[in-house]
Amino acid sequence: MTDAATAKTEPATAERTTVLLVGPEAAGLAPRLEVSGYRPLVGEPVGEEPAMTAVAAVILSPGREERIPELRRRLGARPFLLGIGTDSVEGRSHCLDCGADDFWLPSLGTSDLLTRLRLHLGTGRPRPATAVPASALLQVADLRVDPVARQAWRGQRQLGLTAREFQLLLLLLRHRGTVVSRERILEEIWSDQGSGASNVIEVYVRYLRQKLEQGGERRLIHTLRGRGYCLSEGRPPAGSLP
Secondary structure (H helix, E strand, C coil): CCHHHHCCCCCCCCCCCEEEEECHHHHCCHHHHHHCCCEEEECCCCCCCCCHHHEEEEEECCCCHHHHHHHHHHHCCCCEEEECCCCCHHHHHHHHHHCCCEEECHHHCCHHHHHHHHHHHHCCCCCCCCCCCHHHCEEECCEEEECCCCEEEECCEEECCCHHHHHHHHHHHHCCCCCECHHHHHHHHCHHHHHHHCCHHHHHHHHHHHHHCCCCCCCCEEEECCCEEEECCCCCCCCCCC
């Protein structure tokens, strides 16, 4: 089915979700995204407010991965989709290494991209990054997480987390001090990927630990073999699963 044909059946989002487009190939997606119910924002607005706070996802052209760290700082854990030339293990690994959440292939047109975009926005759609009272922040030791702005800090250091990393951290933090099973994590974070995600938890736990401990801080995420994972200041208790 052609892009023109599928455009008629693409569901529009009720709030016309804003998607930031970075680079020429990404900018070329603007007409199709608008027809599909999104609000495309081409280029990076100067300053933090108000345009950037409305962004729910970012689509980057191939070769624009150098913009990811700065955009992460400004946007927090929004989904980032980076364009790659060919679908390969190396290309996918490059996306993750650069801090993107997923890839898209300009050669495939927009249907595959829209499917990926819906999946990411459907797994914990981010709200605009507005300030929240300190009492609304979640905290363990020197780790602070703003669930509204989808940002996290270890001490004074802001963590550049991907959308999936943030979801995993938030899940563990909301059950801090108790063990969260692998099954629970798969159900809540990777339910859209089925059994193919069975080995991805260890990968993302490793990514999270690297970012949480980058400054030499003590470990907060603990592995309980055969049971799951626990986020706590010290050794996790031997309590039941949540």
